[in-house]
Amino acid sequence: QVQLVQSGAEVKKPGASVKVSCKTSGYTFTSYGITWVRQAPGQGLEWMGWIAAYNGNTNYAQKFQGRLTMTIDTSTITAYLELKSLRSDDTAVYYCARGLTPWEIPHHLVNEYWGQGTLVTVSS
């Protein structure tokens, strides 16, 4: 069955960087894209970006441009999110999610399978 297992909780100081991993299994990794979504405590969902596991092409939300990097490792079928220059308002649960359909088919940006979430706390 499809599974996305994320790395554990992180505590970082302002200005630091964090890298969250999303280990996948149960499907052909390169056929689907991975979306990253975050959720601040008690708040709604925020779309951060998407990466095509086929070739590493990315789309980032403008607000994260310059601070956000999404990558993939096809040898370990793992996706990564790295966020730099952390601020207190980056404190959130970060989720990875797999697309509903293969990346070249409509609805590939719909998020069907989700990781369990990774809490990133930014505090001095």
Add this chain to the structure above:
Amino acid sequence: EIVLTQSPGTLSLSPGERATLSCRASQSISSSYLAWYQQKPGQPPRLLIYGASTRPTGIPDRFSGSGSGTDFTLTISRLEPEDFAVYYCQQYGGSPPYSFGQGTNLEIK
């Protein structure tokens, strides 16, 4: 950037009742690329509807979606106790960011 506005913010209903949740977009969403998710505390979201009206395999048929252009609706025909949660719409048409609405909290009356 497309802004999605969900209403109401909170909906208080009893099991067995019908729930109607609204999602309005600031501009037309191409090809009805609109999805609905359910989220319970401490859990990731769960996909309920995509393409405005299509249920993925395993989603009960009491959940239905409708709408096009800028106005979309999620209807839960007869509420079960496990349906009380927060619901989000998301658009995924056109250019990113593929934004979410702010959510509707469906609570037990």
